[in-house]
Amino acid sequence: MTKSRNYDAIVVGGGHNGLINGAYLARSGLNTLIIERRGVVGGAAVTEELVPGFHFTTFSYALSLLRPDIIHELDLVSHGFMPLLMPSGFSPMENGDYLLMGPDHDENVREIMRHSPHDADAWDRYKHDLWRVCQVVKPLFDSAPPNIFGKTPEDLEAMAELASHLRGVEPKVMHDLVRLLTGSAADFLDDYFESDIIKGYLSSSGIIGTKVGPMSQGSGLVLLFHSMGEHDGHFGSWAFHKGGNGGFTQVLSRAAQAYGAEILLESAVDSVLSKDGVTTGVALADGTELHAPVVVSSLDPRRTFLELVDPRELPTDLVDNIRRFRFQGTSAKVNFALDGLPSYPALGDRSDQYRGFIAVSPSMEYLERAFDDAKYGWYSKRPFIDGAIQSIVDPDMAPPGKHVMSCFVQYAPYHLKGSDWDTERDRFGDTVQATLESFFPGFGDLVLHREVVTPLDIERVVGLSEGNIFAGEFFAPQMYFFRPAPGWSQYRTPISGYYQCGSGTHPGGCVIGGPGKLASQQVLRDLARKVS
Amino acid sequence: MIKTSPFYERLREFNQGELWTHWAGQLSALRYDMSAKHEYFAIRNSAGLFDTSPLYKYWIRGKDAERFLAGVLTRDIRACRPGQAHYTVWCDDRGFVLEDGVFFRHSESEFLLTCARPNFSYFSALMGTLEVEIQDVSDAYGVLALQGPRSRDILALIAPEAAELAFFSLCHTKIGPAAVTISRTGYTGDLGFEIFVGADDALPVLDAVLAAGEGRGLRLFGEQALLMARIEAGLVLIDVEFGSSRLAFTDDERFTPKELGFGWMLRGIDSDDRPFIGRTAIRREIAEKSSRWSMVGVVLDWAHHDQLYTDAGLIAPKDETPLSYESMLYDDAGQRVGYATTLMYSPVLQRHIGMARVRPEVATAGSRVNVEVTINHEYRTVGAEVARLPLFNPKRKTA
Numbered sequence: 001m002t003k004s005r006n007y008d009a010i011v012v013g014g015g016h017n018g019l020i021n022g023a024y025l026a027r028s029g030l031n032t033l034i035i036e037r038r039g040v041v042g043g044a045a046v047t048e049e050l051v052p053g054f055h056f057t058t059f060s061y062a063l064s065l066l067r068p069d070i071i072h073e074l075d076l077v078s079h080g081f082m083p084l085l086m087p088s089g090f091s092p093m094e095n096g097d098y099l100l101m102g103p104d105h106d107e108n109v110r111e112i113m114r115h116s117p118h119d120a121d122a123w124d125r126y127k128h129d130l131w132r133v134c135q136v137v138k139p140l141f142d143s144a145p146p147n148i149f150g151k152t153p154e155d156l157e158a159m160a161e162l163a164s165h166l167r168g169v170e171p172k173v174m175h176d177l178v179r180l181l182t183g184s185a186a187d188f189l190d191d192y193f194e195s196d197i198i199k200g201y202l203s204s205s206g207i208i209g210t211k212v213g214p215m216s217q218g219s220g221l222v223l224l225f226h227s228m229g230e231h232d233g234h235f236g237s238w239a240f241h242k243g244g245n246g247g248f249t250q251v252l253s254r255a256a257q258a259y260g261a262e263i264l265l266e267s268a269v270d271s272v273l274s275k276d277g278v279t280t281g282v283a284l285a286d287g288t289e290l291h292a293p294v295v296v297s298s299l300d301p302r303r304t305f306l307e308l309v310d311p312r313e314l315p316t317d318l319v320d321n322i323r324r325f326r327f328q329g330t331s332a333k334v335n336f337a338l339d340g341l342p343s344y345p346a347l348g349d350r351s352d353q354y355r356g357f358i359a360v361s362p363s364m365e366y367l368e369r370a371f372d373d374a375k376y377g378w379y380s381k382r383p384f385i386d387g388a389i390q391s392i393v394d395p396d397m398a399p400p401g402k403h404v405m406s407c408f409v410q411y412a413p414y415h416l417k418g419s420d421w422d423t424e425r426d427r428f429g430d431t432v433q434a435t436l437e438s439f440f441p442g443f444g445d446l447v448l449h450r451e452v453v454t455p456l457d458i459e460r461v462v463g464l465s466e467g468n469i470f471a472g473e474f475f476a477p478q479m480y481f482f483r484p485a486p487g488w489s490q491y492r493t494p495i496s497g498y499y500q501c502g503s504g505t506h507p508g509g510c511v512i513g514g515p516g517k518l519a520s521q522q523v524l525r526d527l528a529r530k531v532s
Numbered sequence: 533m534i535k536t537s538p539f540y541e542r543l544r545e546f547n548q549g550e551l552w553t554h555w556a557g558q559l560s561a562l563r564y565d566m567s568a569k570h571e572y573f574a575i576r577n578s579a580g581l582f583d584t585s586p587l588y589k590y591w592i593r594g595k596d597a598e599r600f601l602a603g604v605l606t607r608d609i610r611a612c613r614p615g616q617a618h619y620t621v622w623c624d625d626r627g628f629v630l631e632d633g634v635f636f637r638h639s640e641s642e643f644l645l646t647c648a649r650p651n652f653s654y655f656s657a658l659m660g661t662l663e664v665e666i667q668d669v670s671d672a673y674g675v676l677a678l679q680g681p682r683s684r685d686i687l688a689l690i691a692p693e694a695a696e697l698a699f700f701s702l703c704h705t706k707i708g709p710a711a712v713t714i715s716r717t718g719y720t721g722d723l724g725f726e727i728f729v730g731a732d733d734a735l736p737v738l739d740a741v742l743a744a745g746e747g748r749g750l751r752l753f754g755e756q757a758l759l760m761a762r763i764e765a766g767l768v769l770i771d772v773e774f775g776s777s778r779l780a781f782t783d784d785e786r787f788t789p790k791e792l793g794f795g796w797m798l799r800g801i802d803s804d805d806r807p808f809i810g811r812t813a814i815r816r817e818i819a820e821k822s823s824r825w826s827m828v829g830v831v832l833d834w835a836h837h838d839q840l841y842t843d844a845g846l847i848a849p850k851d852e853t854p855l856s857y858e859s860m861l862y863d864d865a866g867q868r869v870g871y872a873t874t875l876m877y878s879p880v881l882q883r884h885i886g887m888a889r890v891r892p893e894v895a896t897a898g899s900r901v902n903v904e905v906t907i908n909h910e911y912r913t914v915g916a917e918v919a920r921l922p923l924f925n926p927k928r929k930t931a
Contacts, residue, residue, distance in 0.1 A: 233850025
């Protein structure tokens with residue numbers, strides 16, 4: 001039961017952005033309620049003990065893009081924030097060879113050289129050039145997009161600042177930025193590398209969560225986005241949070257509550273209440289009404305604009321834009337409980353290759369062919385798999401000697417041609433397991449339990465439309481000042497007091513937190529304006 | 533060939549990069565893994581195992597052993613009962629620290645000292661007519677430090693009674709057939725134990741610990757990870773935060789226990805009846821409030837740090853490798869108020885932190901100082917806050 005039915009602010013959805021938004025609002029003194037439909041907070045960032053002793057990161061599975069300022073401003077360390085190092089990256093090859101990248105730069109150069117002397121010295125140039133672009137994008141990532149359609153002095157000032165920032169960028173860096181934003185990961189990588197395995201390994205960042213192949217225009221943007229993470233000061237570096245991403249959202253939950261936010265579980269919000277274009281609160285599915293002058297939706301744009309409120313009360317342009325906003329989830333998860341570590345024949349008894357991501361992405365062509373299946377409405381016969389045996393990094397995830405393996409899988413399009421996911425779930429799981437078996441002989445014998453999470457499951461359980469893990473595809477017309485719709489990129493909505501803070505707003509998605517924080521700033525600015 | 537530890541034959545099999553350094557004249561692993569940070573996270577999130585055998589070890593035994601040590605050591609060893617251990621320093625008669633070490637009291641009349649430097653002649657020369665003897669057993673024992681949140685669970689599998697030990701206590705037990713002494717001590721500031729084993733039994737005991745840790749996240753760690761952990765734990769290190777007063781050329785190189793943050797070792801020295809070397813000077817220092825320095829932690833302002841680098845066109849470094857040099861500290865008026873003895877980026881605290889020596893007037897937690905760094909080959913200062921040591925202090929350390 002809630003202590004009160006009147007709040008200063010109500011946040012709809014207890015995913016990571018909702019929790020962060022609620023924490024910031026509570027920290028600023030607002031009496032804040034966060035409402036979560038499920039019995040656990042976290043949204044798509046949950047860890048669940050599906051088999052006794054085995055903790056599955058059901059959906060999202062690693063940390064990279066979380067904005068560093070949030071860690072400090074919400075004092076997350078004191079609530080248990082602990083991103084653990086994932087010290088290797090491993091990519092098996094179809095001929096039995098492999099690419100094994102580790103924490104030692106020079107050893108990595110040697111490893112690349114084993115595949116291509118040409119690519120060995122390209123490695124540093126590639127990272128340098130990519131990081132230069134990341135430096136340019138970073139300030140834009142960490143602030144609300146300017147309203148390019150606005151004419152207020154603030155809007156004009158924000159646009160002037162953006163123009164000034166971009167004017168200072170060196171021509172090559174600007175050109176690289178535009179190439180990444182508009183072109184393909186393949187074109188960019190081809191500039192540097194010749195080796196299939198190197199390009200396969202790197203280009204997988206250009207497809208994750210998105211219905212593009214590495215050779216598609218637009219995959220450069222996805223590659224750039226995934227390079228923007230800056231875990232412990234390293235662009236593009238990933239970490240595994242202690243206890244999984246569910247462990248991370250539990251940290252957020254404790255932080256939010258420490259600032260005074262109240263969290264209401266197992267309560268679905270039916271609708272956002274408004275009167276004369278002004279928000280008054282929310283109605284729960286059981287009919288309870290809770291009141292607040294500020295309501296922030298952390299749900300995706302479709303739910304925020306077309307389900308929580310009556311679209312007839314919104315401008316037609318906005319409704320049209322949200323209707324055509326592309327979700328088309330294309331990713332799935334297959335999570336395994338394992339009886340032991342897989343073996344990779346070329347590495348004999350070694351197991352240190354499993355301490356980070358295990359990317360089944362032997363070449364760009366492999367990824368592109370996997371995408372081909374999805375283009376025509378089916379899941380990949382030989383999918384891209386981004387695996388991680390998380391119990392190696394954090395032994396608390398599984399019983400001693402046993403392991404959990406999280407496998408992010410593409411492509412798995414939400415809309416299947418001629419079938420549906422309830423029918424195909426097991427066959428899809430078999431496809432993934434067979435693919436792993438082909439690289440890691442004997443893999444199937446290790447499987448104690450298998451959990452298949454299809455895009456339909458993501459939609460049903462988490463509520464992300466069409467199972468899109470980013471709450472809206474990474475696609476240039478859906479980014480920055482167009483996320484989620486032209487004119488509505490600054491976290492407000494046409495209903496006064498009703499805001500959006502989900503990953504469908506800038507700079508979402510991924511477990512990034514930026515939308516939650518930036519939306520809270522908008523709320524607080526607007527409240528301050530009202531007071532003054 | 534340089535001397536190796538009793539565990540070396542096995543440990544070398546695990547040293548992937550064959551990176552060894554020399555510690556106390558012995559071969560000691562810098563790291564086993566290619567990543568010291570990975571080893572560090574074993575200490576903080578699962579369990580790590582460190583070969584601390586190169587420490588010098590002495591038995592100090594005899595009917596008068598307690599009386600003897602009570603007159604030499606700064607901390608009152610009489611409070612250390614059999615089955616307990618004391619970390620302490622010993623000083624010269626001017627009240628300056630000579631060295632530090634841990635005394636493990638095995639019985640009323642038997643103490644085992646572990647320390648970073650040889651000390652045989654120093655203690656021998658002070659025995660006078662007392663019934664006490666010192667025996668160098670530096671090579672007789674191997675010592676393994678099993679540290680981290682899972683250390684107790686792992687130890688419980690092979691030495692269940694040791695897993696019950698209270699902080700800074702010890703017991704005699706067996707691991708397999710080998711007699712061992714296990715203490716609840718370490719140099720990481722985390723839950724942890726140290727296992728002392730006769731050199732001849734060293735390998736089977738190491739194998740037993742490794743086997744118990746199999747599948748439980750146990751990883752070997754080397755000096756790089758240890759030095760990261762000790763800064764978070766606020767544990768001073770000889771030749772970094774202090775050096776032996778006996779070997780100093782000037783008083784600037786000398787420090788009193790109070791100046792090193794060991795005021796807690798001095799409880800009762802105004803009133804009790806225990807004379808010890810340096811007592812008069814230390815009492816005077818306390819009475820006259822003449823300490824020149826305070827040992828504190830510094831936590832850098834992350835936003836200011838990152839902004840300085842961003843403004844310079846650089847990516848702000850977050851390197852967990854401790855700096856091996858001093859960084860000057862200034863107040864807002866630009867006056868020097870001390871120096872950080874070392875700085876690092878702490879992965880668990882997500883901040884740049886350091887141990888620092890500051891003038892007592894700015895030692896209050898929350899005081900603002902400015903830390904000198906070089907950015908693009910220019911001196912800059914980063915705002916920082918003074919904090920009490922240790923900066924990382926999990927409940928499990930003493931619970």
